[in-house]
Amino acid sequence: MSGADIGLIGLGTMGAMLSMNIADNGFTVAVHNRTASRIPEFLEKAGSLAPKFTGCADLKDFVTAIAKPRSIILMVPAGSATDQQIEKLRPLLDDDDLIIDAGNANFHDTQRRSSEASENGHPYLGIGVSGGAEGARFGPSIMGGGEKSAWDRVSPILNAIAAKYDGAPCATYMGPGGAGHFVKTVHNGIEYADMQLIAEAYGLMRDGMGMTAAECGDVFANWDKGPLKSYLIEISGKVASAIDPETSKPVLDIILDRAGQKGTGRWTVIESQMLGSAVPVIEAAVGARNLSAARDLRLEGAASYGIKDRKLPDGALSLDEIEQALIAGKVLCYAQGFDLLSKASEEYDWSLPMAPIAEVWREGCIIRSAMLSDMSKALDKEPDQNLALSAHFKKIISDNIDGLRKTAVAAQIAGLPVPALGAALAYFDTLTTERVTANMLQGQRDYFGAHSFERVDKDGAHHGPWLNQHMTT
Ligand code: 6PG
Numbered sequence: 001m002s003g004a005d006i007g008l009i010g011l012g013t014m015g016a017m018l019s020m021n022i023a024d025n026g027f028t029v030a031v032h033n034r035t036a037s038r039i040p041e042f043l044e045k046a047g048s049l050a051p052k053f054t055g056c057a058d059l060k061d062f063v064t065a066i067a068k069p070r071s072i073i074l075m076v077p078a079g080s081a082t083d084q085q086i087e088k089l090r091p092l093l094d095d096d097d098l099i100i101d102a103g104n105a106n107f108h109d110t111q112r113r114s115s116e117a118s119e120n121g122h123p124y125l126g127i128g129v130s131g132g133a134e135g136a137r138f139g140p141s142i143m144g145g146g147e148k149s150a151w152d153r154v155s156p157i158l159n160a161i162a163a164k165y166d167g168a169p170c171a172t173y174m175g176p177g178g179a180g181h182f183v184k185t186v187h188n189g190i191e192y193a194d195m196q197l198i199a200e201a202y203g204l205m206r207d208g209m210g211m212t213a214a215e216c217g218d219v220f221a222n223w224d225k226g227p228l229k230s231y232l233i234e235i236s237g238k239v240a241s242a243i244d245p246e247t248s249k250p251v252l253d254i255i256l257d258r259a260g261q262k263g264t265g266r267w268t269v270i271e272s273q274m275l276g277s278a279v280p281v282i283e284a285a286v287g288a289r290n291l292s293a294a295r296d297l298r299l300e301g302a303a304s305y306g307i308k309d310r311k312l313p314d315g316a317l318s319l320d321e322i323e324q325a326l327i328a329g330k331v332l333c334y335a336q337g338f339d340l341l342s343k344a345s346e347e348y349d350w351s352l353p354m355a356p357i358a359e360v361w362r363e364g365c366i367i368r369s370a371m372l373s374d375m376s377k378a379l380d381k382e383p384d385q386n387l388a389l390s391a392h393f394k395k396i397i398s399d400n401i402d403g404l405r406k407t408a409v410a411a412q413i414a415g416l417p418v419p420a421l422g423a424a425l426a427y428f429d430t431l432t433t434e435r436v437t438a439n440m441l442q443g444q445r446d447y448f449g450a451h452s453f454e455r456v457d458k459d460g461a462h463h464g465p466w467l468n469q470h471m472t473t
Contacts, residue, residue, distance in 0.1 A: 003067030004030040004054055006157055008075060009085060010103075011042045015075030017136035018102065018129070018161070023052035025160040030054045032062035034076075034085075063092045070097040071154050078105045086113065090122070098123040098150050104264055107145075107178030107185055107271075111348075114146055114177045123150035126177075128184020130365035131163065139163030141365035142171035143187070143357075145180025163364025172360040175350035182271070182344055183357055186337050189268025189282040191232075191366050192261075193333040196285035196420040198236050201322050204407065208312035208416050213250035217241030219319055227327050227396070230369030259289045268340070275347055277340040281333035284423040310415045317410045324403020329424035331397055334375060335387035336427065342384050355380035388431060401428060 004027075008019050011033040019042075022029050029052060033039050036057035043055050056062035066072065070093060076085050082101055089099065099117070101110065101124075110126030117124035125146035129136065142162050144151050151173045162171035174180045198220075205211040205219060220237030224230070242251040265286045272279040291298070338354060345352035358376035361367055378390035387393050408425045411418040430436060442453035443464060452461035 003070075004028040004065055005067060005071075006030075006154070007032070007062060007066040007070060007072040009033070009062070009072065009089070010075035011038045012075065013133050014102075014129070014136050015073075016042055016045070017133050018073070018075060018140075019053070020046060020049055021137050021139070021161045022157060023049045025157070027157055027160070028052050028054070030056055030062055030065040032056050032059060059088060060092055063089070068094065068097070069153075070094070071100060071157075072098065073100045073102050075102050078103045079109070082109070083113075093122075095121050096123065098125065098153060100125040100127055100154065101181075102127050102129050104128070104184065104188075104262065105178075105181045106267055107182040110145060110178035110181045118147070123147055123153075125150050125154070126181045127158070128180050128187065130184060130187055130361075130367075132366065135163065135364050135366075139170075139364050141187075141360050141363065141368070143180045143183040143360060144171065144173045145175060145178055145182070147176065148173060165359070165363040168359075170360045170362065170364045172353065172356045174357070175345075175348075175352055177348070177350075179348070179350045179352060182348075182350075183341065183352065185264050185267050185271065186341055186344075187361065187365060187367060188264035189272075189279065189285075189340070190333060190337040192265035192268070192285040192289070193281045193337075193420060194230075194232050194330060194367055194369075196288050197281070197326055197329045197333065197424070198232060199288075200411075200418045200421050201326050202236070202240070204312070204317065204322055204411055204416060204418070205319070207310050208317065208411065208414055210311065213240045213252040216252075223323055223326070226323070227370065228323065228330070230371075231366060232369070256295075257292060258295045259292045261286075261289050265289070268337075271344065272336075272340050275340065275343040277336070277343045278427065279336040279340055280423040280427050281329065281336055281420050284419040288417075288419050307415055312410055312414050312416070316414070317407060321403040321406050324400040325407035325421055328397050328400040328404040328428070329421050330369075330371065331393050332388060332424040332427050333420075334371070335393070338375075338379065338387050354383035386431070388428070397428065404428070 006022060006027060007030040008015055009032045011031060019029050019031055031053055039055040039057055043050050043053060046053060054065045056065055074082060074085055076082055082103060082105060086099060105126055114124045114126060125144060128143035129140045131140035139162055142158050158171045159169040162169040174183045202216050205216045217237045217240030220233055220240060224233045224237060240252050244251045244254055247254060269283050269286050341352055355376045358372045358379055362372045374392050375387060378387060378392050388397055404425050408418055408421045445451040446453050446464050447466050450463060450467055452463055455462050
């Protein structure tokens with residue numbers, strides 16, 4: 001053998017699954033892991049695929065085992081662990097050997113690593129890989145960033161291992177530098193928002209309507225047959241219906257209400273603020289996770305105010321209206337995600353392919369959903385138009401906005417927290433209001449800081465009559 005087709009470092013769950021996927025598609029893979037004992041364990045688990053792997057405990061042996069010019073995937077924790085791995089690896093490589101970071105990197109890190117690599121004449125790719133462990137094993141969605149020539153070099157392998165939608169691989173080149181990891185970050189921001197919207201719908205059924213977990217599971221399974229059809233609705237149904245073997249209770253009822261996060265949703269919000277893009281549903285989702293994690297504070301709040309009854313009055317809200325709320329909320333949250341992508345594309349000069357982004361999310365990734373095909377069609381026609389204003393989604397929002405309004409209002413009157421649904425409604429109402437109230441903000445800014453304002457009746461920067469009065473007194 002002249003050398004493995006590709007190398008992979010990092011045999012954690014995602015790395016191990018991705019390696020098996022690559023091998024399953026007929027490629028040979030050299031594998032390395034910092035903790036060497038994991039390598040024989042992995043090879044044993046690989047079973048009939050084991051002959052496709054060369055396990056190397058030593059990094060030099062690992063490099064030697066790969067065919068030149070080498071392509072090496074890193075599946076190590078994001079941040080300093082990735083930098084340390086690159087520092088150890090790069091001196092052992094030839095100039096044209098390609099490093100591919102497939103972890104959940106912050107795109108700023110990828111921008112930096114990518115320009116350092118290119119200054120030294122080395123190819124580098126940062127690819128976002130979505131789909132969890134199952135996706136990594138049987139077909140993830142892959143969002144690539146870096147030099148196009150480097151992408152072209154490994155795209156035969158990436159296309160082979162990616163999920164397929166109607167036979168087409170869900171692996172797309174997004175643009176230079178950190179473009180791929182940025183798209184993956186926004187994917188995760190939308191993921192947080194979609195999950196939160198679903199969790200709020202569950203809360204309305206559980207606390208507002210007194211439904212059992214199994215009943216909620218049936219509702220999700222039913223919604224999965226309609227416009228909400230998506231991986232997240234499907235798994236929410238399965239989570240709600242599952243029974244804990246130890247206690248015979250619904251698993252959902254014994255899961256503590258404290259959500260974790262690795263930070264990609266937070267990064268989406270940070271970048272949206274830096275780029276001046278409004279993503280309030282995603283912000284609400286990140287905020288809700290933060291507040292869920294502050295359990296002690298919530299327990300104190302609950303005990304202090306002692307509000308017990310949060311039931312929705314009989315007939316206040318129907319399941320159909322909650323479904324409508326989710327449909328409208330989902331479209332509005334995707335509209336926000338694509339707005340952020342469009343602003344980043346302009347700022348970083350990436351020329352992000354908007355319709356292909358919707359397409360690459362149709363299979364393999366966590367936010368895969370039936371709506372994405374229509375989103376891709378809408379973005380294909382008008383890549384920079386807010387999705388909520390496209391003809392197709394305007395109709396969907398118009399048909400479902402009353403359900404969202406009724407749901408958010410009924411929940412708020414009953415005291416049921418619906419931060420993401422509420423944010424979606426406020427976004428819609430703001431987006432469709434010709435004259436918002438920022439004239440007051442401008443007046444206030446000018447009053448206290450002489451920041452000036454524009455007028456509706458003439459051009460230029462103006463001040464209010466208050467300026468001379470209060471500056472001179
Ligand atoms: C995916 C997921 C995956 C993972 C993230 C988010 O696309 O496969 O987004 O990358 O679930 O780590 O996890 P947190 O919820 O912990 O931020």
